[in-house]
Amino acid sequence: MRIFLRLLLATACLPAAAQTKTAAQRADSVLKLMTLAEKVGQLHQLSSDFATGPIQPQGDRQAAIRRGELGSMLNLMGAARTRQLQEIAMQSRLKIPLLFGQDVLHGYRTTFPIPLAEAASWDLPAIEQSARIAATEAAAAGIHWTFAPMVDISRDPRWGRVMEGAGEDSYLGSLIAAARVRGFQGRGFGHTDAVLACAKHFAAYGAAIGGRDYNSVDMSPRMLWETYLPPFKAALDAGAATFMNSFNDLNGIPATGSAWLQQDILKKQWGFKGFVVSDWGSLSEMINHGYSRDLRQASEQAILAGNDMDMESSGYAQHLAALVQAGRVPISRVDDAVRRILIKKFELGLFDDPFRFSNEQREKDYYNHAGHQAAARSIAAKSIVLLKNDTVSGRPVLPLQRQQRIALIGPLVKSQKDNLGFWSFDFEDDSSRLVSLYQGMHARVGAAQLRYAKGCELTGTDTSGFAEAVAAAVDADVVVMQVGEGRDWSGEAKSKADIKLPAVQAALIKAIFRTGRPVVLLISAGRPLIFHEVASEVPAIAYTWWLGMQAGHAMADVLFGDYNPAGKLPMSFPRTEGQIPIYYNHYNTGRPAQNDDQRFYVSAYNDLPNSPQYPFGYGLSYSRFVYGQPIASVLQPKGATTITLSVPVSNQSGTAGEEVVQLYIRDLVGSVVRPVKELKGFQKLMLQPGETKAVQFRIGTADLRFYNAQLQHVWEPGEFDLMVGPNSRDVQTVRINWQR
Numbered sequence: 001m002r003i004f005l006r007l008l009l010a011t012a013c014l015p016a017a018a019q020t021k022t023a024a025q026r027a028d029s030v031l032k033l034m035t036l037a038e039k040v041g042q043l044h045q046l047s048s049d050f051a052t053g054p055i056q057p058q059g060d061r062q063a064a065i066r067r068g069e070l071g072s073m074l075n076l077m078g079a080a081r082t083r084q085l086q087e088i089a090m091q092s093r094l095k096i097p098l099l100f101g102q103d104v105l106h107g108y109r110t111t112f113p114i115p116l117a118e119a120a121s122w123d124l125p126a127i128e129q130s131a132r133i134a135a136t137e138a139a140a141a142g143i144h145w146t147f148a149p150m151v152d153i154s155r156d157p158r159w160g161r162v163m164e165g166a167g168e169d170s171y172l173g174s175l176i177a178a179a180r181v182r183g184f185q186g187r188g189f190g191h192t193d194a195v196l197a198c199a200k201h202f203a204a205y206g207a208a209i210g211g212r213d214y215n216s217v218d219m220s221p222r223m224l225w226e227t228y229l230p231p232f233k234a235a236l237d238a239g240a241a242t243f244m245n246s247f248n249d250l251n252g253i254p255a256t257g258s259a260w261l262q263q264d265i266l267k268k269q270w271g272f273k274g275f276v277v278s279d280w281g282s283l284s285e286m287i288n289h290g291y292s293r294d295l296r297q298a299s300e301q302a303i304l305a306g307n308d309m310d311m312e313s314s315g316y317a318q319h320l321a322a323l324v325q326a327g328r329v330p331i332s333r334v335d336d337a338v339r340r341i342l343i344k345k346f347e348l349g350l351f352d353d354p355f356r357f358s359n360e361q362r363e364k365d366y367y368n369h370a371g372h373q374a375a376a377r378s379i380a381a382k383s384i385v386l387l388k389n390d391t392v393s394g395r396p397v398l399p400l401q402r403q404q405r406i407a408l409i410g411p412l413v414k415s416q417k418d419n420l421g422f423w424s425f426d427f428e429d430d431s432s433r434l435v436s437l438y439q440g441m442h443a444r445v446g447a448a449q450l451r452y453a454k455g456c457e458l459t460g461t462d463t464s465g466f467a468e469a470v471a472a473a474v475d476a477d478v479v480v481m482q483v484g485e486g487r488d489w490s491g492e493a494k495s496k497a498d499i500k501l502p503a504v505q506a507a508l509i510k511a512i513f514r515t516g517r518p519v520v521l522l523i524s525a526g527r528p529l530i531f532h533e534v535a536s537e538v539p540a541i542a543y544t545w546w547l548g549m550q551a552g553h554a555m556a557d558v559l560f561g562d563y564n565p566a567g568k569l570p571m572s573f574p575r576t577e578g579q580i581p582i583y584y585n586h587y588n589t590g591r592p593a594q595n596d597d598q599r600f601y602v603s604a605y606n607d608l609p610n611s612p613q614y615p616f617g618y619g620l621s622y623s624r625f626v627y628g629q630p631i632a633s634v635l636q637p638k639g640a641t642t643i644t645l646s647v648p649v650s651n652q653s654g655t656a657g658e659e660v661v662q663l664y665i666r667d668l669v670g671s672v673v674r675p676v677k678e679l680k681g682f683q684k685l686m687l688q689p690g691e692t693k694a695v696q697f698r699i700g701t702a703d704l705r706f707y708n709a710q711l712q713h714v715w716e717p718g719e720f721d722l723m724v725g726p727n728s729r730d731v732q733t734v735r736i737n738w739q740r
Helices: 002-011 023-031 036-042 061-066 079-089 115-119 124-140 160-164 170-185 221-228 230-237 259-269 295-305 315-325 331-347 360-365 370-383 437-445 466-474 503-513 551-559
Strands: 044-047 072-074 099-102 198-202 242-245 275-277 385-389 406-409 450-453 478-484 519-524 540-543 625-627 642-651 657-667 678-687 692-700 718-725 732-738
Touching (some): 036 315, 036 331, 044 061, 079 360, 115 170, 124 170, 124 360, 170 221, 242 259, 275 331, 315 331, 406 437, 406 466, 437 478, 478 503, 625 657, 642 732, 692 718
Parallel strands (some): 072 099, 478 519
Antiparallel strands (some): 657 678
């Protein structure tokens, strides 16, 4: 009874507003009452019966919760179910609440476009809104913590997890990481619509050799600091509550066991106050890496390296207490990890009311929220990238005209769940909520104007449906085809050596093209696919990614011009796998190719252009935007001054539209070689027909900084090219000379 009364005072079960102690002080009060077994329990996380990784037998979870020896669970959803387990936690000696985590990557009940697709919107407020809605719905279902945002930079579309991130660029990726953290964490902890964000995977997971998931990463420290760490720092600066380490080894040290990453950089240099969780089983996988003899040593290495919570390995649960008792792990390190976790539980308000997130009425209120569905439709339309729109019979193929007879052909036209993509949730009433392309078009023009034929399956060699598809095309004025990947083709453990559009789909496209009807190709996928053979034939192409539950309506909005596409690619699209990794901000080399026709005795392929099929930042519009000559306010700036680069952008068409104006900088001579260009700013603006706006970028020495050979973050005087344009390829340049 005495312990219970002391705990009651420590946790102070009064309204949060009445508290005078900080979350840290309250955590310290609880920490003093805990046994070693209870401390270890707070560092132990297990999954429910729904798995997102390989499950190993872990015994009776409910019994462990009652003993206070399980502090967190993942893959548990629903207000009623989370309440049930939280009630069991309230039967433990100290009544420390459970923390429920879940991979809420692009929506919960309302499914938004996959993160890579949202990155194509280059619309930071929309991306933040998407995360805000996801957090609101997830929190209402009892979830406290999302394992997102994934902020890994990747230049290799063979890696299936590109779908989870923001693409190849650190600048864009950093801004998106911060937006997503703000969205998930909302007005701050203590509000019932805010969940803990988790920046993952720390670090360099997106640079896995060969694009093969879980593979090793070998890179220079300068590349790490300049390209792969900035989005993590941006997430931290935005207030990310937690970090997740990564499966890969980095230069020979598994990230879960890397004190350099987790202690030296994250907790000491960056001052991170939250806690670090391992990825699923990554602690025990250090044995397979050859870094740990057994689970005991892996547990010792991980805790000393700064890994606070063990997800699904049970290494801490089995060995940590004994390691402390044997003097192998100081109790102070355990206390630090436990304290970090307890603070987050206090900040969430779980000690004041363990059930505050498990509210069935609030869950019902958000179950089919019309405003959330409208937001999903809007963001999906913003994520579509128009890659090609040629003129046929005197006018561009897109937008469609409402009086046209339209053939809808392809294996994805009537699919609903494939539009959700990987890392999405299934609900029993999905068939009434999800919108296919066919449904979206039917709602727009009715059945009389539509002809439909599936044509083929996603894969295989069966072409028996081609004849029906050709007949549908011949009976139409225009053909819209939806092809691409199935829902689970990209994502974790979905690395592929061959990322071409499947051969049967390519053959169907060619058969339809030969009818002579104008073809609009919609490609739905979780990664950049290779489709250069058909790209040269069809007159109109839009990359529609996996757009979520409102995909069909969003595609129809763009096809008919109700939304003028404004998306821009967040990754370079290769012509073939032989170009991978491919990215715009490469070095120039000592023998640079001046153009795609120069092939010999320069850094080039003999059988293929160097350039990608579509460059980073590329995307067309139904409007015609024209860029004037950029003008720098000062051509020879000195010291810590700020200059302005101004460029007039005109909409020389009869259609209002949005344009993403992009700023790139090149440092021509440095103490280490610098990329041919680096994104340093962008502005998304709306221009009415005939309207011209002067777009201005302010540039200071902070935009010129890089990591030198000594890993100092410096800028060096000299000449710089300032480049402005609609993508990373088509730019206009002003050269300045910046001196100290």
